Amino acid sequence: MKMLEVCNVSASLGGFRALDGVSLHVNRGELLGLIGTNGAGKSTLFSAITGYVPLESGAILFDGHDISGLAVYRRVRRGLARTFQVPREFSQLSVLHNMMAAAPDLSGERLLNLFLSPRRVAREEERAAERAHELLAFLNLARVANEPAGMLSGGQKKLLELGRLLMLEPRCILLDEPFAGVNPVLIGELSDRIQELNEKGMTVLIIEHNLEELARIVARMYVMDRGRVIAEGAPRDVLAQESVREAYMGGVI
């Protein structure tokens, strides 16, 4: 039932205790929200879950297995993938090649195969390109497929991040502010896309400051403040809680 479980996790960034005994879980097939003020530890939690930040204590369970000690790329191969708050595109590669760089298990990534089985490499490349084009169309990026990714706008880079993530065909995705910098018209469409993915069975955890949009699509959310989880429940109930109002917006909602 539980896809991802964070058990009493603590972690520090340069001496600052960014996560202080965080526990939460994401159910299989759930679309879950994570909110909190800037500096509450949300992105650090993503980094701890995916292996970029080492844990001081606690454990991360994915699909029932303890993955706390695995390297980043090994967690990704198990189907747990993330985007970054600040997009990390491959700036000199084209948008299409950014996507294709994410294709899993290409035999052409091994040097010997390039010369031993060139046909297989070519066939896989074709399939990866096809899949990339599909996703670029899905994300309204088809028009810029051959542009260097460094030339994209901030919003387009966020879409590209999501696209690259989908190339991995992950089972569980962690989205760090997917709507930030995306133009308002596109936000609605983007959240529809995220919902679509979720309906097809993908487990999704979203950090987002756009509470209105988030509350529209998630059934449950967690609230973090100063490295701890301070509330959990349906968006309406959570946002009504006094402690959340105080922590999150200084009580102005």
Place this chain on the structure above:
Amino acid sequence: MEAYLIAISIGILIYMLMAVGLSLHYGFTGLVNFGHVGFFAIGSYASALLSMQGVPIPLAMLGATVLTTLAAYPLGIIALRLGSDYLAIVTLGFSESVRMMLQTEEWLTRGMHGLPGIPRLFAGWVPADQIDFWIMVSLLVVNVAVFWLVTRVIRSPFGRVIEAIRDNEVAVRALGKDPARFKTRSLMLGAALAGLAGAFQAHYLTFLSPEQFVPLITFYIWIAVFVGGVNRLTGVVLGTVILVGFLEGSRFVREFLGGISEVQMASVRIWVIGMALILIVLYRPQGVLGKSTKGGQS
């Protein structure tokens, strides 16, 4: 004059092999390798020593290339877990350690006395006065083959991942790939090319000594790569030609001006190379003829 042109061409082609290797390291993978001459040295001495033990020259050269490739592996394992600036220091230290070893292990390398009497490539196969010509031709063939091979690697999925590592290594990990594996492969492949260049050098000069492998050579190659454009293979060709043109041309400048000693001219050469490196890194980090990459922040 013809002999001189052949000698220059051989110099260009040997440097070109090394420059293609460095371009793979720095231009395509983002590895700051300041110890390229170390691989060149290993290839030179290995091929020389093997052939002096009676191994046929082509096999000795092949063996030297393989050995250089393998020498890059442990360096990769240690160094590629470090950030790029640390890698620069570690590789520089590596090449200097290699040079010190060549100086001190006299039982193997004859140390500072140098290693004379290395068999010449093609000796006995072609008339003695045509040997240089055929060395040039074989280098040309090897360069064309290497060019084809490296182009193929760069345009492959492997090439895409190393370029992705150069642009953003953190994101590559987020895509389920292990950057260390790709960086090690890139380091080994580039090292192999430098090793092969060294093998040619050994069987062309027939004399090796440790002072042929000072860090200055590494920086010559950096200049060639920078001038041509860091991630354009065709640029590397042009960059090497311009570099050797400069190094040779400075010799003529001395003849014209007169009154400048060879020692002074050598200092001027080093000064120009150093200034050029600093200015290029400051103003054209993608290389003089390189692709401009606007918006390439990260």
